[in-house]
Amino acid sequence: MGGNSPCASCKLLRRRCAKDxxxxxxxxxxxxxxxxxxxxxxxxxxxxxxxxxxPLQQRADAVSSLVYEANARIRDPxxxxxxxxxxxxxxxxxxxxxxxxxxxxxxCIQMQQDPIMVAANPQMVLGQxxxxxxxxxxxxxxFNFANxxxxxxxxxxxxxxxxxxxxxxxxxx
Amino acid sequence: MNPGRCAACxxxxxxxxxxxxxxxxxxxxxxxxxxxxxxxxxASNVAKLLQQLPSHLRTQAADSLYLEAQYRMEDPxxxxxxxxxxxxxxxxxxxxxxxxxxxxxxxxxxxxxxxxxxxLNNVGxxxxxxxxxxxxx
Numbered sequence: 001m002g003g004n005s006p007c008a009s010c011k012l013l014r015r016r017c018a019k020d021x022x023x024x025x026x027x028x029x030x031x032x033x034x035x036x037x038x039x040x041x042x043x044x045x046x047x048x049x050x051x052x053x054x055p056l057q058q059r060a061d062a063v064s065s066l067v068y069e070a071n072a073r074i075r076d077p078x079x080x081x082x083x084x085x086x087x088x089x090x091x092x093x094x095x096x097x098x099x100x101x102x103x104x105x106x107x108c109i110q111m112q113q114d115p116i117m118v119a120a121n122p123q124m125v126l127g128q129x130x131x132x133x134x135x136x137x138x139x140x141x142x143f144n145f146a147n148x149x150x151x152x153x154x155x156x157x158x159x160x161x162x163x164x165x166x167x168x169x170x171x172x173x
Numbered sequence: 174m175n176p177g178r179c180a181a182c183x184x185x186x187x188x189x190x191x192x193x194x195x196x197x198x199x200x201x202x203x204x205x206x207x208x209x210x211x212x213x214x215x216a217s218n219v220a221k222l223l224q225q226l227p228s229h230l231r232t233q234a235a236d237s238l239y240l241e242a243q244y245r246m247e248d249p250x251x252x253x254x255x256x257x258x259x260x261x262x263x264x265x266x267x268x269x270x271x272x273x274x275x276x277x278x279x280x281x282x283x284x285x286x287x288x289x290x291x292x293l294n295n296v297g298x299x300x301x302x303x304x305x306x307x308x309x310x
Contacts, residue, residue, distance in 0.1 A: 041222075043215040050249055058250045065254040069241065077222060078230045081253045082237035088260035095267040102274040109281050 008035040013044060022051050026063040034067055041070040180207040185216060194220050198235035206239055213242040 006017035007024035012035055017024060023044075027035040038047055047066060051059050073080035110118050181195035182188065184207055189196060195216075199207040210219055219238060223231050245252035 041218065042213065043218050046213060046215055050245075054249060062250045065251045068254050069245075069252060073222075073241075077226060078234045079237045080241055081257065082240050084257055085253060085260065088257065088264065092260060092263050092267065095264060095271060099267055099271045099274060102271060102278060105278055106274065106281070109278065113281075113285060 005029060008032045009039070009044060012036060012039060022048055026051075026060060037070040037074055038063075038066050041073050042066060177201075180204045181211075181216060184208060184211065194223050198223070198232060209242040209246060210235075210238050213245050214238060 006015075006029060007021055008027040008029050008031060009023035010017035010021060011029060011032065023035065027038075042050075050062060050066070054062055069081050072084060076083050079086070107118075178189035178201060179193055179196035180199040180201050180203060182193060183201060184204065195207065199210075214222075219235075222238075223234060226234055241253050244256065248255050251258070
């Protein structure tokens, strides 16, 4: 890139596009909007510094994520990407709750169909449980479920990787 | 030297005017907050962005900019977009688990007599749930 075909960045910045222009591989001249939004949000010099500090093979991904963030910030100047994160976290929580309810329903169905077997082998239903107390807990969970209370997660076999701490605390509603 | 300067004006080594756009959101007791934001966005970009917003929304904007700046500093390649990808993957995984579990519930409801003791071993077993869901296809 370079020569008589400046990249989108150098066109916008009105400067000569050098052969080793750091922007040229990622901001072709046929997509001026891409650099325009990144420049608006982050500034050309910040983007240049960020790219210079990264190995070559990671720069394309970095540009893609910067463009994504810049787009999000322009669409939502108050929350930017953080708004999307909040929305997705809520979705994950809601789905986990629905999954907990569904799994509780299965446990209760099993309790109804074969209570003796389930009470004798709670670990077969609770998965990781290996404590005698889990049998008692299992009966209580089914009672709670029958009373439309599925908030307890003791009997839910949700993988630990799904649990994430809130990144907002009380900051964003 | 004005001891009442906000963190931004202290960092930029300038006078902090009474109507400084930064001072409500960058108090002097948290200099790192402005340093992070300035490093990623630049002071003038942040000032422009805040000025374009109504004043009652600027605190949230400053907070979200700070959060994104922290993510970007921790992960210069993906920033907070890495977290978005992860959350989207989690949603996909939980939706899949939920679909399998609901299929299992429907199966058990329609085939109560087919439940044997060895079926208790298959709670949460993907291959069993797949089999159960395939019976409805």
